Amino acid sequence: MIQLQNVNKTYDDGFEALKDINLEFQEEKINVLIGPSGCGKTTTMKLLNRLTDHTSGEILMNGKNIKEIDPIELRRQMGYVIQNIGLFPHMTIYDNVAAVPKLLKWDKKTIKQKVDALLNMVNLDPEIYRTRYPSELSGGQQQRIGVIRALAAEPDTILMDEPFSALDPISREQLQDELVHLQQEINKTIVFVTHDMDEAIKIADQIILMEDGNIVQKGTPNELVTNPVNDFVKDFIGTKRLKNNQSMPQLSSIKKAFPSITKSKPVEDAIKIMVEKQISYLPVVEEDNKYKGIINLYDALSHKDGYVHEITNTTSNAVNINSDAAEATRIISGSGAAFLPLLSDTQEYLGVVDNQALLKSFEGFFADRGGEI
Amino acid sequence: MMKKILFGSLFLIGFILTGCGDDSSADGGEVFQYGAQTYSDPKIMGQVVKQLVEDQTDHEVEITEDIQASPQIINALDQGEFDFATLFSGEVYNNHFDEDKIEFSTDPQKTIDQAQTLFDEKFNLNWYDSIGFNNQYSITVPEEFATTHDLQTISDLSEYASDMEVGADSAWKERENDGYRDFVDEYGYEFKNVRGMEISLMYEGIAGGDLDAITAYTVDPHILENNLVILEDDQNFFAPYDASIVARNELLENYPEVSDVLDSIVDSISTKEMTALIREVDINERSTAEVAEEFLKEKGMLE
Amino acid sequence: MELVSDYIEFWQEKNNVIWEYTYQHIAISFIAILFAILLTVPLAIYMTKMKNNFIKNSIFNIANVFQTIPTIALFAIMIPFLGIGFKPAVIALFLYALLPLLRNTYAGVQAIEPDIIESAKGMGYSPMQRIFKIEIPVALPYIMSGIRTTTVYVISWTTLAAVVGAGGLGGLVLSGIGFNDQHMIFTGTILAILMALLLDFFFASVEQKLLKR
Numbered sequence: 001m002i003q004l005q006n007v008n009k010t011y012d013d014g015f016e017a018l019k020d021i022n023l024e025f026q027e028e029k030i031n032v033l034i035g036p037s038g039c040g041k042t043t044t045m046k047l048l049n050r051l052t053d054h055t056s057g058e059i060l061m062n063g064k065n066i067k068e069i070d071p072i073e074l075r076r077q078m079g080y081v082i083q084n085i086g087l088f089p090h091m092t093i094y095d096n097v098a099a100v101p102k103l104l105k106w107d108k109k110t111i112k113q114k115v116d117a118l119l120n121m122v123n124l125d126p127e128i129y130r131t132r133y134p135s136e137l138s139g140g141q142q143q144r145i146g147v148i149r150a151l152a153a154e155p156d157t158i159l160m161d162e163p164f165s166a167l168d169p170i171s172r173e174q175l176q177d178e179l180v181h182l183q184q185e186i187n188k189t190i191v192f193v194t195h196d197m198d199e200a201i202k203i204a205d206q207i208i209l210m211e212d213g214n215i216v217q218k219g220t221p222n223e224l225v226t227n228p229v230n231d232f233v234k235d236f237i238g239t240k241r242l243k244n245n246q247s248m249p250q251l252s253s254i255k256k257a258f259p260s261i262t263k264s265k266p267v268e269d270a271i272k273i274m275v276e277k278q279i280s281y282l283p284v285v286e287e288d289n290k291y292k293g294i295i296n297l298y299d300a301l302s303h304k305d306g307y308v309h310e311i312t313n314t315t316s317n318a319v320n321i322n323s324d325a326a327e328a329t330r331i332i333s334g335s336g337a338a339f340l341p342l343l344s345d346t347q348e349y350l351g352v353v354d355n356q357a358l359l360k361s362f363e364g365f366f367a368d369r370g371g372e373i
Numbered sequence: 374m375m376k377k378i379l380f381g382s383l384f385l386i387g388f389i390l391t392g393c394g395d396d397s398s399a400d401g402g403e404v405f406q407y408g409a410q411t412y413s414d415p416k417i418m419g420q421v422v423k424q425l426v427e428d429q430t431d432h433e434v435e436i437t438e439d440i441q442a443s444p445q446i447i448n449a450l451d452q453g454e455f456d457f458a459t460l461f462s463g464e465v466y467n468n469h470f471d472e473d474k475i476e477f478s479t480d481p482q483k484t485i486d487q488a489q490t491l492f493d494e495k496f497n498l499n500w501y502d503s504i505g506f507n508n509q510y511s512i513t514v515p516e517e518f519a520t521t522h523d524l525q526t527i528s529d530l531s532e533y534a535s536d537m538e539v540g541a542d543s544a545w546k547e548r549e550n551d552g553y554r555d556f557v558d559e560y561g562y563e564f565k566n567v568r569g570m571e572i573s574l575m576y577e578g579i580a581g582g583d584l585d586a587i588t589a590y591t592v593d594p595h596i597l598e599n600n601l602v603i604l605e606d607d608q609n610f611f612a613p614y615d616a617s618i619v620a621r622n623e624l625l626e627n628y629p630e631v632s633d634v635l636d637s638i639v640d641s642i643s644t645k646e647m648t649a650l651i652r653e654v655d656i657n658e659r660s661t662a663e664v665a666e667e668f669l670k671e672k673g674m675l676e
Numbered sequence: 677m678e679l680v681s682d683y684i685e686f687w688q689e690k691n692n693v694i695w696e697y698t699y700q701h702i703a704i705s706f707i708a709i710l711f712a713i714l715l716t717v718p719l720a721i722y723m724t725k726m727k728n729n730f731i732k733n734s735i736f737n738i739a740n741v742f743q744t745i746p747t748i749a750l751f752a753i754m755i756p757f758l759g760i761g762f763k764p765a766v767i768a769l770f771l772y773a774l775l776p777l778l779r780n781t782y783a784g785v786q787a788i789e790p791d792i793i794e795s796a797k798g799m800g801y802s803p804m805q806r807i808f809k810i811e812i813p814v815a816l817p818y819i820m821s822g823i824r825t826t827t828v829y830v831i832s833w834t835t836l837a838a839v840v841g842a843g844g845l846g847g848l849v850l851s852g853i854g855f856n857d858q859h860m861i862f863t864g865t866i867l868a869i870l871m872a873l874l875l876d877f878f879f880a881s882v883e884q885k886l887l888k889r
Binding site for chain 1: 789791792794795796797798799800801802805810813814816
């Protein structure tokens with residue numbers, strides 16, 4: 001588990017790269033650090049393996065302050081993948097992947113098994129690729145090697161600094177898919193730096209969005225998209241992406257207050273309400289406000305002396321308040337009614353939604369999408 | 374591109390060479406070429422020849438200095454690139470002639486006789502009689518060393534030779550007849566080490582104590598300058614190196630007036646005089662032209 | 677034909693002497709290059725880590741000065757300090773070899789992509805492991821080409837060592853010139869060329885072996 005507590009980083013020239021960062025990386029998840037250049041995302045990552053040291057605050061790894069760990073040891077415990085791959089050109093693929101295990105002085109047999117297993121994991125035949133040199137591989141293949149090289153010493157944590165950004169779009173997509181797939185097998189704590197929101201949304205379990213050395217928002221991709229905390233987050237996510245992920249209008253937002261009547265009341269009371277409000281239907285509720293059904297003005301007028309429950313139509317439709325406008329529209333168009341009663345999860349009567357309000361909500365929804373209906 | 378540069382530079386070289394080949398003097402005479410070795414006596418002799426020829430004939434003389442070794446000068450004379458030079462009689466033993474044609478001798482007269490005959494035959498050169506000075510190999514040691522051990526002759530060195538570091542010109546180590554190998558046979562001892570090196574650096578070496586003896590040329594003023602003494606060649610081992618003017622026969626036949634001038638140089642400068650002249654040049658750093666002119670005027674050979 | 681038989685006779689007669697000059701030549705060049713490599717390779721690598729540009733430039737300038745002194749002059753300059761023979765020759769050639777070796781090694785290490793270094797650092801290579809396992813091997817083509825060219829230069833410059841009494845094939849050539857012996861001149865020259873070519877070939881194959889990528 002990696003925690004950052006009140007971490008600051010100030011450079012010699014006085015530039016404050018990080019300001020009082022508090023952050024916990026989710027274990028065995030893909031944590032994506034994202035933000036515009038200069039926001040401090042890469043610095044944050046480099047603090048973790050002490051390629052950069054923080055100025056104040058504490059970084060705890062499994063409860064231990066990393067300043068007390070020898071940086072060389074620390075780095076060998078973490079995988080590290082960089083943007084331009086950084087494979088060693090003078091070493092074969094085998095030697096590249098085996099680099100850290102060799103530094104850790106694993107025995108030869110174990111190393112070989114590990115390297116072969118990793119090559120197989122990314123679908124590169126060990127028999128073919130073991131003895132090749134990096135320059136003989138395509139960019140995508142090279143970065144696959146970059147990724148498995150980081151996995152070779154079986155670290156719990158892997159740091160990835162914009163690992164796919166130098167690749168062509170097709171290879172990038174492939175490697176993103178592979179990473180997500182791989183993560184299901186290996187379950188590492190991955191700290192992944194990127195500036196590409198699509199990539200973040202695609203692979204992240206947790207997104208940490210940064211700006212000017214501060215964390216602006218963190219959460220699941222869905223949380224960020226559906227609930228951006230401010231305009232910066234909105235801007236960074238992009239209007240288009242926000243809209244595309246916007247859900248149908250919620251019924252709660254177009255709910256109307258509407259009278260109702262208890263089922264034990266005389267029909268005369270109901271007629272009075274309907275005449276007063278100039279309506280031809282009236283929802284009926286139990287004594288505890290649970291929805292019962294509906295009565296109409298014509299039935300009421302022909303049963304003036306009776307009680308409401310005698311003329312209540314209990315088979316009529318109602319809709320849960322958490323449904324969206326599309327659901328309500330489907331029901332309302334099937335029944336031919338002018339409105340639908342809205343119910344809580346416990347069947348309590350809350351009000352109604354009428355077809356005019358529904359239409360209005362769609363008008364607004366599609367206008368936001370750019371008028372494509 | 375490379376080709377252009379190559380052709381360009383070849384053209385340039387050709388131009389310079391032909392430019393130099395313009396052999397007509399201001400007075401309507403010829404321009405003759407004198408080639409000098411790297412050391413000072415042939416350079417001074419070049420000025421002597423030049424000043425006398427230009428004074429007494431319509432011809433001019435150009436001097437090319439610092440030719441690495443005498444054999445190269447002989448080659449150039451043979452090719453007609455040089456017309457005159459100063460050479461030393463011992464040169465006749467320097468691998469120019471078949472062994473059956475020549476007999477090594479340390480007798481000065483016999484040596485110069487052979488040089489005159491053989492160089493005439495093979496290279497068509499006129500080897501004049503000696504100018505009057507000789508410049509032969511000698512073994513020299515610091516004066517202090519000589520006094521301490523009471524050394525007069527090369528034979529006296531035998532006792533100390535096995536501890537001695539000797540500087541020699543590069544050729545001495547390898548030459549036959551009067552080279553180091555024959556020296557060992559003749560004197561019956563070996564030095565600890567003989568290093569071939571640049572002549573002028575030998576003096577630095579012996580002054581700095583790295584060398585114990587050097588093979589100096591007898592005419593060299595550095596011998597006195599560095600407090601060295603020449604040990605007597607008691608076995609008469611070293612070949613005589615009497616200096617002579619050498620000229621191409623063809624030239625002398627066409628221009629007898631030049632021959633007259635060169636004749637006048639025979640027997641005109643003694644070893645002592647030449648040493649003094651070299652001293653002016655090497656030690657007092659005066660120009661060879663000035664030193665030669667001064668000497669010729671003093672001698673009354675030049676107005 | 678007579679030329680050939682004469683030349684064979686020359687070898688039979690002089691082979692001892694020839695090998696002695698050759699041996700001296702090898703000894704002088706080899707020691708000069710070896711010590712130059714031992715000094716410059718670590719120094720150049722250290723210089724790539726150096727932040728102070730003034731010191732770095734000063735080192736390059738000093739090495740550069742030695743290069744600009746004419747070889748024969750540098751030999752002569754050495755004599756008052758180091759005497760004659762082997763020592764001044766080796767030291768003069770050593771000084772000559774510094775710049776090309778320094779420059780090539782420095783450029784080679786400098787030219788390594790920063791990503792490679794960053795990777796190695798991030799993977800937990802210690803500074804020493806980085807130098808020996810990553811930086812030197814990656815910069816090896818540059819370093820080797822520096823060594824190759826310098827070796828060829830030094831072998832040719834070593835012919836001038838004869839001037840300060842250090843012997844070497846230059847001695848054979850100078851003897852040949854002085855004693856009017858074409859065989860000596862030819863042999864000295866050819867052996868120096870052969871030696872340079874052989875060593876160049878040797879280093880090329882070492883290089884090939886070390887980096888088959």
